[in-house]
Amino acid sequence: MFKKIIPVVFLAFIFCNSNAQKSSYQPTRAEMDASVLRVERLNNLLSEVTTNNQIRPNWHKDGKSFWYLRNLPNKNWEYIYVDAVNGTRKTAFNVDKLAKALEQTTGKKSEINTLKSARLYFVDQNILKLKFDEKYYLVNLSNYNVTNTSDSTIFRYNARKGLQYNDSRWRNAQNGTQSPDGKSEIKITGGNIFVVDLSTKTETALTNDGTLAKPYGNFEWSPDGKNIIAYKVDPKETAKVYYVLSSVPGTTRGQLKSREYDQSGDELTTYEPYILNLANKTALKVNSEKIDFFEPRALHWRNNSNRYFTYEKVDRGHQRFRVIEVDVENGKTRNVIDEQTKTFIYESRIYTHYLQKTNEIIYASEQDGWRHLYLVDAISGKQKLITKGNWVVRDIDSVDVVKRQIWFTASGINKDEDPYFKHNYRINFDGKSLISLTPEVGNHELSFSPDRKYFIDTYSQVNAAPVIKLKLTANGKTIQELEQGDLSEFAKTGVKLPEVFVAKGRDGVTDIWGVVCVPSNMDPNIKYPIIENIYAGPHDSFVPKSFLPRSEMQQIAELGFIVVQIDGMGTANRSKAFHDVCWKNIADAGFPDRILWMKAMALKFPNADINKVGIYGTSAGGQNSTGALLFHPEFYKVAVSSCGCHDNRIDKRWWNEQWMGYPVGKEYEQQSNITNASKLQGNLFLIVGEADENVPPESTYRLADALIKANKDFDILSIPGMGHSDGGVYGLRRKRDFFVKHLLNLDPPNTNKKVAIE
Template identity: 70%
Template sequence: MTTYLTAKKAIVTILLSFVFFQVLAQQAGLHPYTPSAAEMVNAYQLSTKLDTVLRNIPTNNDLIPLWKKDGSAFWYKKNLPNKTWEYYYVDALTGKRKAAFDSEKLAQNIEKVTGKKQNPLKLQFAELYFADQGNTAKLKIQDKWYELNLNDYSLADTKDTTIYRYNAKRPLQQSRSRWQRNRESRKSPDGKNEILIKGGNIFVVDLATKAETQLSTDGNADKPYGEFAWSPDSKNIVAYKIDPKEIKKVHYVLSSVPGTTRGELKSREYAQPGDDFTAYQPYVFNVAAKTAIKVDADPIDFFGAPELHWRDNNSRYYTYEKVDRGHQRFRVIEVDVLTGKTKNIIDEKTKTFIYERRIYTHYLPKTNEILWTSEQDGWQHLYLVNGTTGKQKLITKGNWVVRDIDSIDVVKRQVWFRACGMNASEDPYFIHYYRIGFDGKGLVNLTPEKGNHNLSFSPDRKYYIDTYSQVNVPPVSELRLTASTKKVSEIEHGQTDIYLATGVKLPEVFVAKGRDGITDIWGIVCFPSKMDPNKTYPVIENIYAGPHDSFVPKSFLPASEMQSIAELGFIVVQIDGMGTANRSKVFHDVCWKNIADAGFPDRILWMKAMAVKYPNADITRVGIYGTSAGGQSSTGALLFHPEFYKAAVSACGCHDNRIDKQWWNEQWMGYPVGPHYGEQSNITNAAKLQGNLFLIVGEADENVPPESTYRLADALIKANKDFDILSIPGMGHSDGGIYGRRRKRDFFVKHLLHAEPPNPNVLVQ
């Protein structure tokens, strides 16, 4: 009874708030925007035209430098309006920027040499590399190489195709899969022996004599040994007795394959929550003694055999990583190959979840240390772990989040990393770049300016280029010195004038308190460029609430689907509610076994606060759309919050977490699969539908099985509910493409504006 009364009170409160907002709007002299059919035709045309114009104006949010090998200079391509571009050359020492070449002269000479017409603002090179002091360059045009003399623009054929290739965007510390598998090597490190698997058992072949020695006897075809690795001294082999489990399949039918008269069945392996996994029991085999030791550890029944990490110049101990199924325990386990005994070097446990894809580990074999990230103090931070004792030292600390590791400097004992939330006066999602000592001292902010940053280094890391922007502030690109972070020069500085001249309103950032009354919830608002100050407009939320990240754009965004929809007569918003990533552990934990929550309590409060600041927002007419996990949430809005949301478009939604992929859903909904899976299912709750729902699904979706949407449709039909559904032949995991996006807009125009969208079946004279 208490729960019922609480829910009833909440509904009454929301209904009263709607009445309150309507009264406020009436008092302010505002009236709903109710376009005629002719006005809607015009709005569609203007929306398409503005979207095209905006998308033909490049933002240059990401400057990609091409460096000379000695790091003395770089060049880059700057995008210009109407899909044209030009090249610039920058002297790193002075920071001086100049046109890389005279495009007109170069185009004329390329025409003479190749016989093909050239557009000076669309010069295309398969390769471009400057030599000397920028006076000569090597060009590859299509499949032919030329040497360019920039004094007279002469082009000569060349066989010297040697150039320096360096990807400035590639971090020194390459990220690897959290579940990078053991790399099998049949031949021993000393080259004397080779591993052979025969009849499910493990043998060693002496490469000099070809003699075979059998090391295991209890393997067979059903439970074989495999996934082997040599110890560095070639004396021992780590291998696994494998208990294979077949991965179950899902299917779909391609209905419209050209040249056929029958549907084509497609099947593929697809593990779903609760499915069995292959298990790996580790063993250590001593080659000389011909002995087998079963490692004192539980089988690895989650993903495959892990990568092994050996101590430097020590073949007695190795470590491996293990996340228990259910994502509530992470360990780095040390194995003694002489005894098979194990010891936990790292053993983290939690009552909710450990976000295993955000765990970072880097092994330092020479010092027997591990760099590791964890949320154990409530925020994602870096730790230095003693590889023998397991003793941990906190490297970074505070109410902010380490987002990723760029590189490790073992000599200087420094970590270079990305983080967000360190600057209290900024959007807590803005990414900044830092370096810090292993001892937690000497923190340096490489990106001091306010904004969302994107950084790249010169080959010798003497310089870096920092490009930063905000959703409504154009990007700035600066060349800086790595050692001091001193700015050498400004390379590019975007302006808003060219965008504002189109009439577009740039997105606005809005912040409101979440369900706890304390936590800031961040989002953006897109307004129609021709918004009448005396009219109110329906609100549409673009939702993606997947717990694996945060999703509100942070870099410059003059053009987007949200803006394009807004031009039809809507105010379009996007919000990161509780349960998404990149904030505190408490913020993230809201999603635990609670995907259906999707941050809705925060989103609704945010929109109510937004409507107070912007009275033109009519939150008595709220729509919502999303794709994939956003498709699940947008349907959930009508099932679980019909008092607020009135219309939803849901594309390829994961409408029941038991139908979707195993690894993603068990991460957030837990293991084993319990009743909460069904309780939060859109399919189970289909009979609760209120409002107007439009489902979109691609028949060839290989991400979320199409039956997720079809089962929801089946449940809605059985509950005698009205809804629309669009199944697109041959389409994969998508929002429906151009056709689906047009139908989505039409749906909102009908159900929120109560207007008629243009009918594409009527030929316009």
């Protein structure tokens, strides 16, 4: 016990004394100008560094080999040919020889960069087919003999990077008008559904209570064509939001623009399911509530059955999700899956994959506190955990029905590394034989060969250069290391790579992860203000995990700041409890964790001036950065907020109701930056694009109005014609100037003055 306390006390002693001896960074105008030039110099140097941080494999049709471009110094390129079967890697051809051979054949000069953009295809490792100057040629790479060819066939396979959800639950009702046997088709007249016999043109009415105001629609045939599942629709007009384009070239008047935009609490169109029987000419209402969120999704029928189908229902408010089975003979329903929660179900990360032949469903849920996969018997409703543990299933790549295996990514399985790192796995439906395909420490991204027999694994860390390997999909075994990043070239530029820092959150137990960027010429005897780059949107986590030699954070750090980014509680990709902090509490934004993290960071980085803290963010980050000054003025002193969602009632319905709940309650007003504008302390700079179609510009303008009425001082920049953005190049410069002025007490240079050119 005593041994654990001593280091903390000692660190605190060192911190207090070391900070007492340090002076605050107070640059002169000349020193700041030099810092700005250093940022430009670093950007130029970094753009010249040879990197192969990612490769784009061009797989051949047989899936046994591929080629890719490898960049070389001075913007030159090398073509690499990889034989996956034999595990060999070699230079595919001599670029200069090929360019000369083409020039001799065509009479036109071929530069290396021109060749880079040419269409290439390896017939085999010795014969190259390419398109040059709108003609096709074959090149024998053993002697660089070039011949014309009329064969223009070039196989292209786009190896997808990363993982994608199966799209089964995102498909809407099929709305195919023709019956499965092709003898009839659906026709809607006056809001009612008719079936037309295509041979006799006879029309039979299946409904009679539809109207143009409340029509039937969104229909789907049963597999045997004896029933139609249709929905009686109660449409609601989507209200519009507006903005004015003030500066359209060639005009002298502003142009009013509008778009449909559901805001929190708006009425939505609802859908009531019916079973239309062709033989009886009846319309039977399904014994379930109306669908009040999303359009009806695709139906899933039991194997070899035309009697039972399931559909998905997400209740508005995001607190209940069901897979409902319907008996078409009587309209009765039962819940195959019925998940309910007191907080929220993250609707965008619900995953359902329907195995029709076995009447099973692969289902992703956080019901045990972590996002895991379940195997659901679609007839009995029984669920079995496939994955389990205190870690998170991130994405599902694919489901192998024959082998009964699932390919997925997960975070947090490896206890001794960053819990956000993505790794790739395969597991059997029964939860056995979990295999890690990417065990190496780092954040992984995969792309597969056409037949998925091989994959390319790229992994890195923010301060560890990428390693790229060719691996065997069956067991994850490395066949060949293709590329390995070299940090020495980055070191020569003088750039400082980000440092990873971890500290305990508000509960004293949970690790909070972030990164720290410091000036490349940091003086050990100087204290530098801290600036936080914030985005606390609950829909994801945001601290970078892959190699980051170049970033806006580092550019700002070079001006004399320590810039940090943190994922606090309330963001995703950790436990359900970690995420739930945001529920009806979006203004929290993880600030208690962020503030503790920065205080702990200042112990390790004694150059960090914990008494001078600024913050900036865009969109949800714009809301967060303003909220920092309103709700935590004792800590945050300066904020730059771009296109912020300053009131969750003004912003888009689907995003805000997910976290703030429905119906719209008192929480919306209580946590609004607008209703709390009178609390402003510190220095605030608002940036907004007048043509923002993501977050309505009035969100920022209403905040400005509230600040004015509260007699508060602030700065605001409205950029003509700009959409959802942090202001582009101009906004970035103004952001930097604002921090320099209010954290370093130095007026920015007057860019309106002419600079003498010597």
